[in-house]
Amino acid sequence: MMKYAKVVIDAVLNTNVISPADAAWDYLIPEDLSVVRGSCVVVPFGKREIDGFVLEVKEQTNVAPELLKPIHGLASDFVIKPELLDLLPQICAKFKLRAIDVLKLYIPSAIRAGKPKRNGKRRVPVSMEFSDHQVVLNQEQQHCVDTVLTQPENVYLLKGVTGSGKTEVYMHIIKKVLEMGKTALVLVPEIGLTPQVLANFKARFGDIVAMLHSKLYGGEKYDEWLRVNQGSARIVIGARSAVFAPLENLGAIIIDEEHDGSYQSDSNPRYLTHDIAIMRAKWHRCPVILGSATPSIQSFYLAEHGEYKLLELTKRVNNVPLPQIEIVDMANEIRSGNGGVFGTEVLSELLQTLRQGRSAMVFLNRRGYSQTVRCLQCGWHAKCDNCDVSMVYHKDDEQLKCHYCAARMPFPSRCPQCGSTYIKHGAMGTQKICAEIENLLSQAGIVAPVLRMDTDNTQTKGALVKILEKFANTSPSVLVGTQMIAKGHHFPQVSLVIIVNADGGFVADYRSAERTFALLTQVAGRAGREVGTAGKAYLQTYMPNHYVYKFIRNYDYLGFYQREIAARQATKYPPFSTIVRVLVSGTVDTKIIEVIKQMMQPLREYDKNQQAFIYLGAMKCPYGRLQNKFRYQILARIKQDVAKETIDYMDACIKKIEEQPIARHVKIFFEINPASLS
Ligand code: ADP
Ligand code: ZN
Ligand code: ZN
Secondary structure: OOOEEEEEEOOOOOOOOOOOOOOEEEEEOOOOOOOOOOEEEEEEEOOEEEEEEEEEEEOOOOOOHHHOOEOOEEEEEEEOOHHHHHHHHHHHHHHOOOHHHHHHHHOOHHHHOOOOOOOOOOOOOOOOOOOOOOOOOOHHHHHHHHHHHHOOOOEEEEEEOOOOOHHHHHHHHHHHHHHOOOEEEEEOOHHHOOHHHHHHHHHHHHHHEEEEOOOOOHHHHHHHHHHHHHOOOOEEEEOHHHHHOOOOOEEEEEEOOOOOHHHEOOOOOOOEHHHHHHHHHHHHOOOEEEEEOOOOHHHHHHHHOOOOEEEEEOOOHHHOOOOEEEEEEHHHHHHOOOOOOOOHHHHHHHHHHHHOOOEEEEEOOOOOOEOOEEEOOOOOEOEOOOOOOEOEEEOOOOEEEOOOOOOEEEOOOOOOOOOOOOEEEOOEOHHHHHHHHHHHHHHOOOOOOEEEEOOOOOOOOOHHHHHHHHHHHOOOOEEEEOHHHOOOOOOOOEEEEEEOOHHHHOOOOOOHHHHHHHHHHHHHOOOOOOOOOOOEEEEEEOOOOOHHHHHHHOOOHHHHHHHHHHHHHHHOOOOOEEEEEEEEEEOOHHHHHHHHHHHHHHHHHHHHHHOOEEEEEEEEEEEEEEOOEEEEEEEEEEEHHHHHHHHHHHHHHHHHHHOOHHHHHOEEEEEEOOOOOO
């Protein structure tokens, strides 16, 4: 009996003959080749040989025998798990993705390529302190664990204040899940995936823990993935893409810091981790636990409407008080003659904290030394040649760098335009703050290291661990950093947190209040996490009366949520509408504009008949050029009750355009409720 395979191939077919949208082709399976559903194969296509994935093995085909070609071989010995194949159509439909792009996430290219010859060194022994003691859960924690275990077929939103012991709840659930012979998946934000987290889980569960992470070295990534695929690793800890980890028999999926923006991918293929996790959990009939001190408005809305079940941890472990948050009016500081980085009270509190032998964290959401560099004489300002953004001065190597591409240039001693030497630094970055603090400490006669942690100095292997270790082991000390210092860290000796400029997060995005609330609550939550050190957090701002800050200071999530959800209802923003962005990029901007025009026409027509859009418009992106590619977008805000069919229609319009020759000049990205509109 002849056997045939239905194969999705890994090729972009942008001819106007064949639809690029996931054509699957039948091939003959040679008798001596073991091909099953989920196999990665090599097939002839035209004159080429390309990789493909087997969706189905069958005994009949409609292809004429003389046209049927045999599969040439296996691209990899790995086979995609049946569950992930089952979910493929659902995932593609939900996010309008091409099957091939999703299949490639299931078995990443690094894995398909086989084991690298030069084995990557084993991300450095982790010598950080970890808790391997058996913790007795408090009543609230125990209630959470019991509820999840007795009613596993639910999505839970675990809302617990910072330091309330959410991780401990996850671990107790996982322990039970393992006892039932099942596996567990723990997702954390990319930035929160620290060696400390891994060490904690390894200390508790040993070698069955695997880490899947985009920054693992080749050999290491391969080994970890293999252990998961074979079933020898039964707990996976990872960032976003680990949601596709080849675990079988899942017993629980945990998404920690569920509000974090990194769960939404902003490059292709674009998906939301929560939705994938929920699909997998439904298949396995296991719980999803979404944990956060500050749930996303979307998730809390779903919890309010019963789609998620709400669980709460209202107190810090051992009733340690939450840090007191003070709002500092920086305009007032300037009026009273203080032009420094810190408010008067803030500085004296910093010095006092250090004198008492405790440590402080200083948060600034801007890396580099200074954000803008401009000439006072002629107004020249350092802009990237490839991107519509300012270049940032980095003092370490005296360079101006673009944070969106690899462009860099030496810091000019004279203005490139007029030759003057009056070149000024604008807003400060982490590097400059460190220098300022060092100055202030030496003036006050205080000896304490000032450490910095941001993406600039944590790229090399082991760098992050070194900084964290040094900070943990040196009291007093100061840690200055970007978002990286906000997530998950637990340093008992930190009693003071300073947010240098709280206003930095307010940008033209309907979620900026939500994000500011989450980020600043998270940052403040690093202070005073153990008994004996009362924590304090200062929030420096030029908008001291902003409502978000009042809710942050009062730890009033519910108040914030109610105000925010009312505003969204009034203005028809998600969850009361769906936003779709169609991003078109390419090197020739006239081609992009042409594509946009062709897409807009049927959409306008559709709107005339259906009145589906609250807003529909096309424009240049705020970053009109990145990495030398022009960027334009169509933005649509769709009425919620017709969102699904409208999205389907938009997707069909794009597919049509992708079949035309002009599509060869552009890349089109379709995003539903995108993480960023820049
Ligand atoms: P969260 O994730 O909510 O911010 P963590 O899970 O990091 O909080 O817990 C904070 C600290 O409290 C950790 O050191 C943890 O080991 C400890 N802890 C958690 N639960 C308990 C408990 N029931 N008894 C004692 N210590 C606990
Ligand atoms: Zn650039
Ligand atoms: Zn000049």
